Amino acid sequence: MRKLVLVLLLLLFAPLAVSAGKYWLGDRTVDWQTADRSSAGLLPAPADHPEALVRVFAARTVRWRGIFAVHSWIVTKEANARKYTRYDYTAWGDPIRVNGFAADGRWFGDLPQVVAAADGDEAALMIPKIRAAIESYKLRSYGDYRAWPGPNSNTFVAAALAAVPELKTTLPPTAIGKDYPYDGGWVGVTPSGTGVRATLGGYVGLTVGWVEGVELNVLGAVLGLDLRRPAIKLPGLGRIGVAVA
Template sequence: MPRLKYLFLILLLCFVAPALASLGVRAASSHPGSWRSADWSSAGLLPAATEQSEPAVYVMAARTGGLKGGLAVHSWIVTKPEGALRYTRYDKVGWGNPIRVNGYDADGRWYSNTPEILLALQGAEAARLIPKIEAAVKAYPHSGRGDYRIWPGPNSNSFVAHVLRAVPELGIVLPPEAVGRDYRPWGEFVTVTPDGRNVEFSLGGYAGLAAGTLYGVELRLGGLVFGLDVNRPGIKLPGFGRIGV
C-alpha cells in the first residue's frame, strides 16, 4: 500500500496538478468560441515567398482551440524550394482528407493563436532536405479518410513527428505539449534515432519513456509529458511545456 500511495502522489504532482493548472489558466483567458469566429489569417512571421528566393523549411506550432488548448498545440511543416513563388504548408486535420496542402496561410494563426517557429532552415541544407520531407509526407501511413484520432493519435502532431523522425537531419523534436507526438501503432514499442543518441519507448501513445540529447528525460502518460531538459536546462510540465531554469 505505501508504494501505491507514493505512485499516486507522483502522478498527482507530476501530471494531474500541472494539467489542471494549465487548463485553469486557459479557462480564465479569452479565446474564440468556435472555429467560425477564430482568426486564421497570417501572423506575419515569415517573409513573403516572393521576397525570399532561397529555399526554406519551417516547422511551426500553435495552441489548439477551446479548452484543449490548455494542454496541446497543433503543428505543421512549411517548405519553399528555391525560386518558388509561394510556400507549401503541410497539416494533418481531423476532417475530410486529413493531409492538407496549403489549407491555410504558411504562418497562419490556429484558432486565433499566434504560432511559434520551432525550426527555420534556409539555403543549401533546406534544398537538400525538401525532397526528403516531401517523400516522408507521401509515405505517411495514416493519410486516408478516418485516419485521425485526437487522442492518443494519429493526429496532427503524430504526422509532423513522423516527418521529423524520417528526416533526422532536421535535428529537432516537437515540444512536450504536442500531444500525439509519441503515438506509435501498437507493437512499435521502441524507436532509436540513427545516431543512437535518443531512444523512445511507447505503449501505443498511452504511456512511454524517452531519453537522449533531443528529449532529455521524459515520462509520458496519456500524451502528457513530465521531464527534464538536459541540453537546455529546464523542466517539462503537462500543458505548460518546457520551462527554462
Template sequence: MRLFRRFLLFFVLAFLLPLATHAGWWIWQTHAPDWRRADWSSAKLLPAASVDPEATVHIFAARVGRWRGIFAHHSWIVVKEANASAYTRFDVVGWGAPVRVNHREADGRWFGNEPESVAEIRGAAAERLIPRIRAAVQSYAYAEPGSYLAWPGPNSNSFVQHVLTEVPELREALPPTAIGKDWRETGLFAGLTPSRTGLQASLYGLAGITVGWVEGVEVNILGLVAGFDLRSPALKLPGWGRVGI
C-alpha cells in the same frame, strides 16, 4: 503499496498539478467561441516568399481551440525551395482527407492562437532536406478519410513526428504538449528516438519514456508529458509545455 503511493504522489505533483494550474490560467484567456469566428490569418512570422530567395524549412506549433488548448498543440511543416514564389504548408486535420496542402496560411494562427516556431532551417541544408520532407509527407500511412484519431493518434502531431522520424537530420523535437507525437502503430515500441540521438519505449503513445539529446528526458502518461530538456535546459510540464530558455 508504498511504491504505489510514491507513484501517485509523483503523478499528482508532476502531472496533475501543472495541468490544473494551466487550466486555471487558460480559462481566463479570451478564446474564439467556434472555428467560424476564430482568427486564422497570418501571424506575420514569415517574410513574403518573393523577397526571401533562400530555401527554408519551418515547423510551427500552436495551441488548439477551446478547452483542448489547456493541454495540446497542433503542429505543421512549411517548406520553400530556393527562389520559389510561395511557401508550401503540410498538416493533418480531423475532417475529410486528413493530409492538407496549403490548407491555411503558412504562418497562420490556429483557432486564433499564435503559432510558435519549433524549427527553422535555411539555405543549402534546407535545400537538401526538402525533397526528403516531401517524400515523407507522401509516405504517411494515414491519409485516408476516417484514419484520424485525436487521442492517442494518429493525428496532426503523429504526422509531423513521422516526418521528423523519416528525416532525422532535422534534429528537432516537437513540444511536449504535441499530444500524439509518441503514438506508434505497432503498439509496443522500443528503439531509437526520431532524432536517432537516444532511446524511447512507448505503449501506443499512452505510456512511455524517452531519453535523447534532441528530445530530452520525457515521461509519458496518458499522452501527457513531464520531463526536462538537455540541449537547452528547461522543464517540460503538462499543460504549460516547455518552460525555460
C-alpha cells in the same frame, strides 16, 4: 512508494489545472468558427527570401483541447519558389491537407510558435526527404485520424521529422500524439536519431535522447527534462527553461 505516486500525480495534474485557468481567464474560449486564422507575420514574403526554407510551427489547438495540446504543421519553400507549401494533418476531410491555411496562420486565434527552422542549402536538402516522408505516410486514409492518443497532426509531423534528423529538433511536450507509434513499432529510435523511445500505443511511454531529453508519457501527459538546453517539461504548460534557439 505512496509518496512517489502522490508526487507524480501532483506533477501531472497541477500544471494542467494552471493551464485550464489560463484558458478560462484568457481569450481561447472564442468561437472557433469566427476565430482569426490570418497570417501571424512569422514568414517573410517569398520574393524577399529566395533561399529554400523549412519551418515547423505549433499552436494551441481548438477550444478546450488547447488546455492540453498543440497542433503542429510543416512549411517548406524551395529555392526561388513564389509561394510556401504548408502540410497539416486534420480530423476533417482528407487527413493530409496541403495549403489549407495560411503558411504561418494563427490556429483558430492562437499565435503559432516556431519549433524548428532551416534555410538555404541545408533546407534544400531536407525538402525532398520531407516530401517523400509525407507521400509515404501510411496513416493517411479517411478515418485514420484520432485526436488521442493518435495518430493526429503531431504524429504526422513527428514522422516527417524522423526523415530529417539533421534538423535536430523535437516537438513540444504538449504535442499530444507525437509519441504514437506511426511506424508500428513499440521500441525505436527517436525522430532526431539521438535516442530511443518505447511506447504502448501512445498511451504510456518513455523517451530518452540528446535532443528530446528525458520524457515520461502518461496517457498523453508528458513530464520531462531537457538536458541539452536546460528546462522542465510539464503537462499543459509545456517547456519551461532556456529558450529554444
